[in-house]
Amino acid sequence: MLSPPFSRSRGRFGVVGVLALALLASGCTVANSEYVTGGGAGGLRIVLPQEPPTLEACQSSLTATGVVIRSNITEPLVERDADSGELRPKLATAWEQTSDETWTFTLREGVTFTDGTPFDAAAAAFTIDRAVNSDLGCEVEGYVFGDTDLDVEVVNDTTLAVSTPEPDPILPLRLSFVEMVSTRTSATEKVRVPIGTGPYRVADWQAGQRLSLESNPSYWGDAPAYQNVNYVWRAEGSVRAAMVTNGEADIATSLAPEDGAGELAVAYRNNETTALRMQSDEPPLDDLRIRQAVNYVIDRNTLVRSLFENLATPAGELIPEGIVGYNPDERVWPYDPSRAKQLVDDARADGVPVDTEIRLIGRTAQFPRIEETIEVIQNELEKIGLNVKIQMMDTSTQLTYQIRPFPEDTGPYLLMIMHGNQAGDAAFTLDQYMLAEGYQSSWGTAEFDSLIDAAEALKGDDRQAAFEKLWPYEQEKVVQYAYIAHMSAILAKSASVSYQPDSATGDEMRLAEMSPVS
Amino acid sequence: MTGFLRRRAFTSLLPLIAVLLGVFFLARLTGDPANLYLPVSATPEQRQQFIERNGLDDPVWAQMWDYLGGVLRLDFGESLRTGESAATMALRAFPATLQLAFSTMLIAVVGAVVIGSWAAYRPNSLADRISGFLSMTAASVPDFWFAVIGVWVFAVGLGWLPTSGVTGGMASWVLPVATLVIRPLGVLTQVVRGAMVSALSAPYVRLARSKGAGDLRVVTHHSLRNAAAPALTVAGDLMVGLINGAVVVETIFGWPGIGKLMIDSILGRDFAVLQACVLLTAVSIFVLNILIDIGYALLDARVREKVPA
Numbered sequence: 099m100l101s102p103p104f105s106r107s108r109g110r111f112g113v114v115g116v117l118a119l120a121l122l123a124s125g126c127t128v129a130n131s132e133y134v135t136g137g138g139a140g141g142l143r144i145v146l147p148q149e150p151p152t153l154e155a156c157q158s159s160l161t162a163t164g165v166v167i168r169s170n171i172t173e174p175l176v177e178r179d180a181d182s183g184e185l186r187p188k189l190a191t192a193w194e195q196t197s198d199e200t201w202t203f204t205l206r207e208g209v210t211f212t213d214g215t216p217f218d219a220a221a222a223a224f225t226i227d228r229a230v231n232s233d234l235g236c237e238v239e240g241y242v243f244g245d246t247d248l249d250v251e252v253v254n255d256t257t258l259a260v261s262t263p264e265p266d267p268i269l270p271l272r273l274s275f276v277e278m279v280s281t282r283t284s285a286t287e288k289v290r291v292p293i294g295t296g297p298y299r300v301a302d303w304q305a306g307q308r309l310s311l312e313s314n315p316s317y318w319g320d321a322p323a324y325q326n327v328n329y330v331w332r333a334e335g336s337v338r339a340a341m342v343t344n345g346e347a348d349i350a351t352s353l354a355p356e357d358g359a360g361e362l363a364v365a366y367r368n369n370e371t372t373a374l375r376m377q378s379d380e381p382p383l384d385d386l387r388i389r390q391a392v393n394y395v396i397d398r399n400t401l402v403r404s405l406f407e408n409l410a411t412p413a414g415e416l417i418p419e420g421i422v423g424y425n426p427d428e429r430v431w432p433y434d435p436s437r438a439k440q441l442v443d444d445a446r447a448d449g450v451p452v453d454t455e456i457r458l459i460g461r462t463a464q465f466p467r468i469e470e471t472i473e474v475i476q477n478e479l480e481k482i483g484l485n486v487k488i489q490m491m492d493t494s495t496q497l498t499y500q501i502r503p504f505p506e507d508t509g510p511y512l513l514m515i516m517h518g519n520q521a522g523d524a525a526f527t528l529d530q531y532m533l534a535e536g537y538q539s540s541w542g543t544a545e546f547d548s549l550i551d552a553a554e555a556l557k558g559d560d561r562q563a564a565f566e567k568l569w570p571y572e573q574e575k576v577v578q579y580a581y582i583a584h585m586s587a588i589l590a591k592s593a594s595v596s597y598q599p600d601s602a603t604g605d606e607m608r609l610a611e612m613s614p615v616s
Numbered sequence: 617m618t619g620f621l622r623r624r625a626f627t628s629l630l631p632l633i634a635v636l637l638g639v640f641f642l643a644r645l646t647g648d649p650a651n652l653y654l655p656v657s658a659t660p661e662q663r664q665q666f667i668e669r670n671g672l673d674d675p676v677w678a679q680m681w682d683y684l685g686g687v688l689r690l691d692f693g694e695s696l697r698t699g700e701s702a703a704t705m706a707l708r709a710f711p712a713t714l715q716l717a718f719s720t721m722l723i724a725v726v727g728a729v730v731i732g733s734w735a736a737y738r739p740n741s742l743a744d745r746i747s748g749f750l751s752m753t754a755a756s757v758p759d760f761w762f763a764v765i766g767v768w769v770f771a772v773g774l775g776w777l778p779t780s781g782v783t784g785g786m787a788s789w790v791l792p793v794a795t796l797v798i799r800p801l802g803v804l805t806q807v808v809r810g811a812m813v814s815a816l817s818a819p820y821v822r823l824a825r826s827k828g829a830g831d832l833r834v835v836t837h838h839s840l841r842n843a844a845a846p847a848l849t850v851a852g853d854l855m856v857g858l859i860n861g862a863v864v865v866e867t868i869f870g871w872p873g874i875g876k877l878m879i880d881s882i883l884g885r886d887f888a889v890l891q892a893c894v895l896l897t898a899v900s901i902f903v904l905n906i907l908i909d910i911g912y913a914l915l916d917a918r919v920r921e922k923v924p925a
Contacts, residue, residue, distance in 0.1 A: 151697040151884070235666055288699060305698075306709060306872030307782060332780055332870040336764065340772045340779045358772070494649075494885055 142324040142595065142612060145338045145347040146331045150309070153300065155277040155292040156229040156236035161605055163237075165351070166329060168606040170311065172277035172294030175203055175222065176270050178522045180602035183422055185270055189217060189278055189295065190258075193270050200261040201269045207256055209318045211280035212299040219252040224281045226250050226260065226273070234288055242275045242521065244529075267557040268523050275521070297322045297610045311609070323613035339363075342590040349597070350590040351607070354466030355407045359590035365409050366599040368587035370518040371416050372465065374458075374475070374580040375500075375531075378541040380510040385450045387441040388484070389577040392512065393431040394438035395478045402583050405467045405474070410583035415569040416517055416527050418584040420601055423524025423553075423565030429573065431580070439482040446483070455485045457511040461496040464516055465585060472514060486512075502537050516585070520605045524565045525554045531579075532572065539578065546576050624909060628902045636687065639894040640680055640887075649696055649885035670696065683891070692895075693888030697880075702888035706874060706896045712782065713866070713873030714900075717858040720793050724800035725851055731801075732808025732843075733835050739813055747805060754802030763795045763868045780869040792869045796862060800854040807850045811843030818842070845912060852908035856901050 150163045155172045158164040169177060175190035190203040209217040229236045231247045249261040262269060280293035291300050297319065301312040309329040313322050330347070332338050338350035339357040353359055374392065382388045398412035414430040417423060446452045458479070460472040472488055479486045491499075498505055499513055515538070519527050528550045534542030549571065553564035572578070587604055591597060597612040649672070667673045671682065686693060692702040731751070735744040770791065771779040781788045815821065816839050824834055863875035870876075874893050881890035 148880075152699065233665065235669070290699065305700075305705070306712075306877070330781065330870065333867045334764075337767060337779050337868060337870070340767055344771050344775060344779055346778055346781070492883065494883075 141326040141328065142349070142609070143328050143330070143347045144607075145341050145350045146329055147333060147335070147338065147352045149306065149331045152288065153291050153303075154236075154288045155225075155279045155283075155294065156234060156238050156288065158277050159237040159241040159275060164605045165607050166309065167292060167294070167296075168277060169296060169608045169610070170298045170327075171296045171300065172279060172292050173296050174274045174277055175205070176274050178271065178274050178602070180600035180606075181420065183420055183522045185274065188274075189222070195267075196259065197261075198265040199263070200259055201266075202253070203258045203260070203270075203273075205256045205258060206318065209295050210316055211293050211295055212314055212316070213280050213282055213293045215280045215282060215293075217278060217295050218255045219258040220255075221281050222258050222278060223250040223252050224283075224285070225278045226276055228279070228283070228285050229276050232285065234286075236288075238275050242272045242526075265555070267555070267561065268525060271521060271523055298327065301326070320610070322610040324609065327609055339590050342592055345592070348592040348595045349612075351587075351604070353588040353590055355409065355588065356466070357588075357590075359588065362590045362592065363588050364591050364599060365586045365588050366603060367418065367420075367601050368518065368585060368604050369418055369421070369520060369601045370465075370516050370585040370587075370604075371413050371418055372410075372471075372514065372516045372582040372585060373413070373416060374582065375513045375515050375538075375540055376578055376580065377504070377511050377513065378578060382445065382450050382452045382454055382484075383456065383510045383512075385445050386577060387445045388450065388452065389580075391438040391441040391445075391482055391484075392479065393573075393577065393580045394434045394441070395482050396431070396475055396580055396582060397433040397478065398430060398582055399433065401471060401474065405470050406583060406585070409586040409588070413581040413584045414573065415581060416531060416579065417519050417524055418601075421519050421522055421524060421527075422562060423528075423568075425566040425569045427566075429570060431573070435478065435482060442483045452483060453485050454510060455487055457489050457509065458486050458514075459489050459491060459496060459499055459511050460514045462490050462492055464496075464514065468514065471582075500538055502535075504540070512580075518604070520602060524568075528554065528565075528568065532568070532576075541576075541578055543576060546571065621906065621910075624906055628905070632898055632902060635898045636684075636891075636895060637680070639891055640683060641676070643882075643885075643887045643890050644676060644679075649887070687895070692892040695881075695889045696886050697884050697889075702886075702892040705877060705889050706892040709872055709874045709877040709893070710896055710900075712871060713859060713862055713875060716792060716796065716862055716866075716871060716873060717855060719789065720796040720858055721800065721851065721855050723793065723797050724804055724854070725847075727797070727801050728804030728808045728847070729840065732805045732847075733812050733840065735805070736809045736812030736816060737831070737835065744809070747809070751802040751805040751809075754798045755806070756802075757798065759795055759799070760864045760868065762798055763791070763865055766791045766795055767868075780871075782871055788869075792865050792871055795865050795869075796858060800851070800858065803854060804847060804851060807847050808843060811846050812839055815839035815842045848908065848911055852904065852911075855904060859900060859904070860897060 146162070146165065148162050150166050151160070152163055153167050153171065154163070155167060158168050158172070173188050175188060176185045176193065177188045178184070179186055187206075189206050189209060191206050192204040193201055196202045203222070205217070205219055205222060211217060211221070215221065226248055227250060228234065230239050230243050246262060251259040251261070253259055260269060260273065266272070277292070278295060283289055283293060291303065295318065297314055297317045298311040299314050300309070302310040307330070311327040311329075313325050332341065335353050335357040338347075339353050339359040341347040342350045342359060342362055350359070353363065374396070376383050376389050376392065378384050378389065402408060402410045402412055412430045414428040415425055419426070442452050456479075458472060458476050460468050462468070469490065472490070476486045476488050499511065500515060517527065517531065530536045530538045532542060532550055533539055533547050534544070536542070549568060553561065553568060556564055587599075589599055589603070594615050595612055596615050649670070671679060674682070683693070690703065692706070694700065695702050695705055698705070731747050735747040738744060767779050770777045777790050778788045780791075812835075816834070818839075821834055821839055862871070862873055863879055865871065866873045866876040867879055874897060878890060878893045880886070881893060
């Protein structure tokens, strides 16, 4: 009566045995996989915040993709020096403007792709057609070329002519974003793994776990110092930092000051600038005085000192030093709360509805301590008599407010943005953020538009001088933005690796510049 | 038993369909993927091309029929992020989650039986009170806190364990499993202790004792079986929670499981992958519940008798 009718062993099997069997049955692939750490003999280990969604070369303007492939697996015709902004030869050895609309490139000889096909003018033409003129919907097409199609002509094996419908003084710079791929690449579909000419090629990609590169034995240039490179990804900044301090990784990127990398942390300028964009088509933000008041009441020095730990500098324009068009005599709005309050009071006296609720929109995790930054700004705006409500959004939701077409009937809002001009020329910023109808611009003036257009058509010193004048003009006549700070980034680097990050590192981390400390 | 299974399968089908449709519509409320997948400078034409290419311009009902038709053909669509089949991505990630969940549960069950029995054997003793306090604490502290503290103490401070990963051998399992096991261990210990206290005072145990059965034999052979049924039910619920909720731990430790894939898909508005993940999880929870019912029936004759063959 006390014994159940089924056997005792089956009874236990029901609880523990099922679990144990299921554990075995689920396949110990994870537990058993051998991890070639790549450390020690000739290997380098890098931890990134996220897995690249794809390594398709024409998606290289995506940060997560570009940081792995650009100049590592694939290479462009010319590359931009991150410090000087000058263009340097890569797969092209020389280039010149041969007519108003045409640039002619002389290509490097003796270069082959890792699948054995030669790199020549036909391959370059194939790549440009595929990335810019096709229906693939490549990231680089929209990011760099807008809706402009290029006319590509193979003159001979080592000469390529590229023409634009309108004269384009910075075409070589734009082409520095097009990573060359083998002619065996599908022209009708995006591919996950590119075949390039770079110092590395993909050895093994275990989706979700790690990505391994090995050096390209037939590389045309100097062989890189590391034979193998392993990328892994961890979402938590503190874990990434700990991996370097713990000896599990050699380099960790995208860290915040509080992530704990300690003395292994390296801060570097990263071309990113934070700013509040003012949606100026609705009251009270359509009143110039209110927009000026917002500018006067942001205490940039205190933000930089206390929240950004001095890893940033107060900004008076949307691009930092090193970008063509940067104004070295940058004027930063002074912190003057009483002046700001006076401006708001004046506007109120004139019947401007200053009590209208204004949303202050931030993107979660856009930069370290964004929440605190937003709170400080809200507090200051409240003090001068504006009615400001904070709204934090995730990336996708925030982007609906950042890019056209903007949502309608949403009331006035201030939008925190962070802009990184990785192309090195102010035109990429001005077109999007400053033209009245720019994709990320809430308003502008016809006069400002014509000044921008005129500046962008110029070359050399004239171009620089014309761009420089645009920034003070924007501050005085347009005031769409309250610039906050030129930012810095932090990476953690093991003492055994020699590497000097530069302003392009966040988008293009060149493995060939890394070497073991001897 | 077959009739029981058939009925169980049928009653579970409705929630499954509800989950299927729910995630479809909820995912679409979260925003337009075009914003994430196109460069901010994309022209309206490029935007339109993207929307058409991915069928996002069809009415939502048409998209739903399309999706349901695909599900019937086991075609779950393609990932917007990677271009891979959504089903492949979900199935690839799932074993990692199962391994994590099953190893965690195995340790929790064994641990809870040992600690719970030990505590129940001498109710209200010091050992019982300590285990009670610790298991209550364990059951109520959030995962992420343990995860972060674990990394700081054992990986960074002491350097005994890797911070994260799955490919560093068994050592890389310690922190994720230890983080996950704490809550189920705490809850199960309490359940086992409660069930064992009443089992140990049951008349048949007293009878066994009077016949000269030793302490160990009384606990392992006479009381545990009767205590097992409630523990199994709770363990089943906890297991569902583990499969469903390893999200935080998987994200922190870079564990390539379904929880992490789900979070990535939500943030990436990768509807097809999200839907495949949710469906796979729902089906596995459904199967798990049936297994629990069967286990429960096998353990407890009274339940089995209520189940018409």
